[in-house]
Amino acid sequence: MPPRPHFYFWKIMNNFYGVIKMKASSERLRSRSLEAKIMTAEEAASLIKDGMIVGTSGFTPAGYPKEVPMALAKRAEKENLRITLYTGASVGDELDGTLARAGAITKRIPYQTNDSIRKGINSGQIEFVDLHLSHMPQMIRYGFLGKLDVAIVEAVAIREDGGIVPATSVGNTPVFIEMAEKVIVELNESQPLELEGMHDIYTPENPPHRKPIPITKTADRIGTTYIPCNPEKIAAIVLTSRKDSVRPLAPVNECSRKISEHLIEFLDHEVKRGRLPKKLLPLQSGVGNIANAVLKGLVDSPFEGLEFYSEVIQDAVFDLLDSGKMTIASGTSVTPSEEGLERFYKNINFYRDKIILRPQEISNNPEVIRRLGIIAMNTAIEVDIYGHVNSTHIMGTKMMNGIGGSGDFARNAYLSIFATPSTAKDGAISCIVPKVSHVDHTEHDVMVVVTEQGLADLRGLSPRERAREIIQKCAHPDYRDALMEYYKKAVDLSGSAHTPHILEEALSWHINFLQKGRMI
The missing domain is CATH 3.40.1080.10 (Glutaconate Coenzyme A-transferase)
Incomplete structure (x- = not known):
C-alpha cells in the first residue's frame, strides 16, 4: 500500500523544522x-x-x-x-x-x-x-x-x-x-x-x-x-532547552529577621566606631535561607552604595540592586529561586552591567578577599562555647553538604561572621554546644557569632572570655544555664587549663541530642 499524502507533508515539515532549528542556533x-x-x-x-x-x-x-x-x-x-x-x-x-x-x-x-x-x-x-x-x-x-x-x-x-x-x-x-x-x-x-x-x-x-x-x-x-x-x-x-532546577527560598521567618537585625546593628556600631566606612566593605554571604534573609534585611538598613563580592547571587542581591542600595555584585553563580530567576531574565539588561560572574578560583581567592577587606557572613550547623564552628557534619559523622567556600572567606575576611539559629528540631537541640562534634572553622577564624538571641563579638577575647560571651549572648534561654553549668564545672575541674573542657560530658550533649532527634 503506497504511503498516504499526509506522510509526505509531515516529512517535509520535519525537515523544515530542522532547518529552522539550525538557523535559530546559528546565533x-x-x-x-x-x-x-x-x-x-x-x-x-x-x-x-x-x-x-x-x-x-x-x-x-x-x-x-x-x-x-x-x-x-x-x-x-x-x-x-x-x-x-x-x-x-x-x-x-x-x-x-x-x-x-x-x-x-x-x-x-x-x-x-x-x-x-x-x-x-x-x-x-x-x-x-x-x-x-x-x-x-x-x-x-x-x-x-x-x-x-x-x-x-x-x-x-x-x-x-x-x-x-x-x-x-x-x-x-x-x-x-x-x-x-x-x-x-x-x-x-x-x-x-x-x-x-x-x-x-x-x-x-x-x-x-x-x-x-x-x-x-x-x-x-x-x-x-x-x-x-x-x-x-x-x-x-x-x-x-532544559532549564535549571532552581530551589525555592523560604520566606523570611522571625528567627532569620532577628539574626539580620543583630547583624545590621553590629555593622552600624562598627561604622560609628570608625572601623568600617559608611558604605561598609564588600559583602560576602553563604547560600541558603538564612544568608538570603540577612542580605534582604539590608534593603531597609541605613547603608548605601553597598558592594557584593561573593560566590552565589541570590534573590536578596536583586532586591539590593533594584533598590539602589547596592551598586555592583560579583560572584561565580546566579542561583535565585524560580521567581528570582524569572525576574533576573526579565530584567537582564538592567543587571548586565551590575553583575560579574568569575571563575571560583577568583571569586573565592584568598588574595582578593584579603585585599578587598570582605565582610564574610556564613552559616553554621553548630558552634561551641569557644567559637569553633561545624558547618558540614551532623553528629560529627554524617556529611550534610560540605565546607564550600566558607573557609576561603572566613580565614581571609576583614570580618568573619557565622550565623545560626540557637536551636534546631523545634527547640529540641541546641546549636550552641560545649564542644562541636566536627571542626570546619577553628576559633582562630571566627570573629563574630550571631543567633536570633544576640551577637557575640569574639575579637580579642581569650577562650574563657569567649565562652561566657557566647553563652550569654547567643545560647537559647532553655540551654543557657546548662551551658554555663558545664563551663563552670570544666573550669573547676581543669584548674589552670587554657581551654577548660570535660570531654566525657561534652560528648554526652551530642548523645542526648541524638536520642532526642530520633524521637522527634
Whole structure:
C-alpha cells in the first residue's frame, strides 16, 4: 500500500523544522566547522567510559549540564559504568541525583546538596572529598586529582574560535575545559544570549610564574567574556532547552529577621566606631535561607552604595540592586529561586552591567578577599562555647553538604561572621554546644557569632572570655544555664587549663541530642 499524502507533508515539515532549528542556533553556534559535532545526548554520553574522571559546569545549581548526565545514567542502569565526578559546587538533580541513583558515581568532589548523593556518601557507596572551593582548580591544574578525561559544560554560545560562553555559572568550568582531553558542550537555548558579556574569565598562572590578581575593586574586570577552548577538543555538541532546577527560598521567618537585625546593628556600631566606612566593605554571604534573609534585611538598613563580592547571587542581591542600595555584585553563580530567576531574565539588561560572574578560583581567592577587606557572613550547623564552628557534619559523622567556600572567606575576611539559629528540631537541640562534634572553622577564624538571641563579638577575647560571651549572648534561654553549668564545672575541674573542657560530658550533649532527634 503506497504511503498516504499526509506522510509526505509531515516529512517535509520535519525537515523544515530542522532547518529552522539550525538557523535559530546559528546565533549560538557561530563556527560552521563545529556543526558536524552536533549529536544526541545518547551519542555524546557514549564518549564517556567506565572509570573516567568527568568534570562538569555548575555551581549551586546553576549552569549545569542535564541531557548528557541523564543519558549517561540510563547507560549505567544497563551496564557496568562508574565515574569520578568533579563539579564547581552543588548541581541539580538531573546531574547529581540521576547518576547517584543509577550507581554511576565512585567519587565526588568538592561539594553537594543532593539527597541521593548524600545518602550514597553516608552509606559508603560514594567516596566524597570535601575541599575548599578555591583550592580545587589549582589542584586539578597541578595534577593532584588525576587526569581529567571529559568536561561536560553548559553554554549560551560557542564562538567562531571555539571559545565557550558560559550560562548562569562559571565555577570550575574554565579549568575543566583547559585540562580535559575532550569537551562536550550542552548548548542551552533556554539561557538568554544576553548573559554574554556578564562573565569575566581570568586564569592565574602556576607558580613560580604566578602574578598578583589585578582586582583592587569589586567592579574590576580583568579577563575575557568567554572561556578559551581549542575547537579540536570539542567532541560533541548537544542542543537543549532544559532549564535549571532552581530551589525555592523560604520566606523570611522571625528567627532569620532577628539574626539580620543583630547583624545590621553590629555593622552600624562598627561604622560609628570608625572601623568600617559608611558604605561598609564588600559583602560576602553563604547560600541558603538564612544568608538570603540577612542580605534582604539590608534593603531597609541605613547603608548605601553597598558592594557584593561573593560566590552565589541570590534573590536578596536583586532586591539590593533594584533598590539602589547596592551598586555592583560579583560572584561565580546566579542561583535565585524560580521567581528570582524569572525576574533576573526579565530584567537582564538592567543587571548586565551590575553583575560579574568569575571563575571560583577568583571569586573565592584568598588574595582578593584579603585585599578587598570582605565582610564574610556564613552559616553554621553548630558552634561551641569557644567559637569553633561545624558547618558540614551532623553528629560529627554524617556529611550534610560540605565546607564550600566558607573557609576561603572566613580565614581571609576583614570580618568573619557565622550565623545560626540557637536551636534546631523545634527547640529540641541546641546549636550552641560545649564542644562541636566536627571542626570546619577553628576559633582562630571566627570573629563574630550571631543567633536570633544576640551577637557575640569574639575579637580579642581569650577562650574563657569567649565562652561566657557566647553563652550569654547567643545560647537559647532553655540551654543557657546548662551551658554555663558545664563551663563552670570544666573550669573547676581543669584548674589552670587554657581551654577548660570535660570531654566525657561534652560528648554526652551530642548523645542526648541524638536520642532526642530520633524521637522527634
